[in-house]
């Protein structure tokens with residue numbers, strides 16, 4: 001069976017523990033692995049830049065530096081003009097590799113004396129300062145080197161070996177700054193910190209170098225799995241030609257408080273565009289007219305605090321879009337929390353649960369879609385605590401609330417309460433960073449829940465599929481410009497994406 005190695009993602013500890021074992025099983029020594037790591041980097045450089053070009057290789061104390069020292073030697077042999085600026089090598093392999101570079105006549109300057117002129121003279125900077133051994137905040141001389149590399153006016157490009165220096169390879173957090181690479185060549189396996197958190201700001205293009213041992217390594221179960229398009233196409237097949245609307249569920253969206261009709265409308269439109277059989281909206285009386293006028297396919301009900309009749313007819317509830325935090329909103333939250341079925345919680349519905357928790361009935365399935373601020377409120381933390389370790393925050397929400405959870409933000413994470421590993425969405429666009437985007441996502445979740453039976457979608461895959469659809473719709477809408485894309489622009493794209501098997505050309 002073929003495995004897409006870029007879909008399985010590991011912590012630094014898993015890579016450290018697993019790589020030695022995998023290397024032994026493949027009968028490869030650690031020195032050979034380092035040689036292969038350097039060779040892989042050289043191939044990436046040669047692909048982008050013909051020799052002779054000026055390479056400046058910055059080497060740190062550990063084996064990340066070791067990769068840099070070996071690369072220096074190989075690159076010089078391949079005809080590049082190579083300069084090395086380094087700190088004292090400390091690991092045995094790095095010491096040997098540094099000696100081999102000097103034996104070849106290579107010149108070394110001290111990293112503490114790195115100058116702007118050295119940087120400006122380079123066509124390519126190779127960052128081999130620190131890799132997955134980073135265990136504390138950067139300090140001199142690494143901070144200064146990172147700042148020099150990140151200067152806006154550097155005309156060349158930057159290759160980081162394994163992990164951009166300063167980026168925590170587990171959390172994707174800069175400690176406190178990190179190299180902004182054009183390209184990161186990571187060894188053996190993708191690390192969690194390269195795909196979530198602030199990773200997208202620092203990693204550039206990600207290249208996986210398997211060093212000939214990845215397949216042995218991948219026996220280790222991953223911490224994250226990348227959501228792939230196949231998950232969508234497996235479940236959203238062509239519809240049965242004899243289908244009727246009752247087959248595709250009835251979504252009840254509870255939200256649309258005074259002045260916030262748009263949020264409920266967007267959620268309702270997304271649910272319709274993603275294939276829900278029927279969509280009702282329970283909103284404040286002040287919002288009813290605006291929503292009903294905007295989308296005739298929506299059934300719009302003004303509610304006080306009695307949802308009983310609507311809940312009886314619903315197969316799925318989405319609560320939160322434009323709900324607000326009034327006593328009216330809280331009464332609806334309390335009523336929905338008692339309902340036994342699948343409930344997608346978002347926005348102020350999550351804030352309400354955070355302020356006054358309510359236990360989930362055993363027979364209910366709850367799905368949460370917080371952004372980091374809402375996640376922080378659910379966990380009684382600050383948003384920066386959540387961002388410091390997104391995977392940990394996600395896991396805690398799943399456990400504390402027994403809820404399937406999607407944590408928004410670049411590198412959206414998804415986890416179910418029963419499973420050890422989590423999903424990461426590697427797709428998306430900064431175009432999605434605009435109010436209303438989350439409302440569309442909750443409508444997508446509602447539509448998938450409504451079609452769960454018809455399409456046989458396991459509950460633990462609903463949020464993963466929703467995250468992918470929303471992210472890719474964002475990418476598609478952003479093709480006309482990231483800035484200024486509106487959540488309503490996603491609706492047409494979603495319609496295309498939820499019909500992956502349909503050839504939309506009209507025949508004779």
Ligand SMILES: NC(=O)C1=CN([C@@H]2O[C@H](COP(=O)(O)OP(=O)(O)OC[C@H]3O[C@@H](n4cnc5c(N)ncnc54)[C@H](O)[C@@H]3O)[C@@H](O)[C@H]2O)[C@@H](O)CC1
Pocket residue numbers: 019020030033034037060061062063064065066067090091129130131132133134135136137138139142161162163187
């Ligand atoms: N072990 C392997 O199988 C392979 C490892 N490779 C390379 O080895 C790297 C890991 O090597 P190491 O475990 O030696 O780790 P690193 O080379 O990332 O760094 C560890 C060293 O840096 C120091 N350090 C950590 N944080 C620091 C900070 N903020 N400021 C200053 N010094 C700091 C540590 O005390 C230690 O001396 C990988 O990232 C990869 O580049 C590759 O050669 C491929 C094979």
Ligand SMILES: [K+]
Pocket residue numbers: 064127128129130131160161162163164165
């Ligand atoms: K590095």
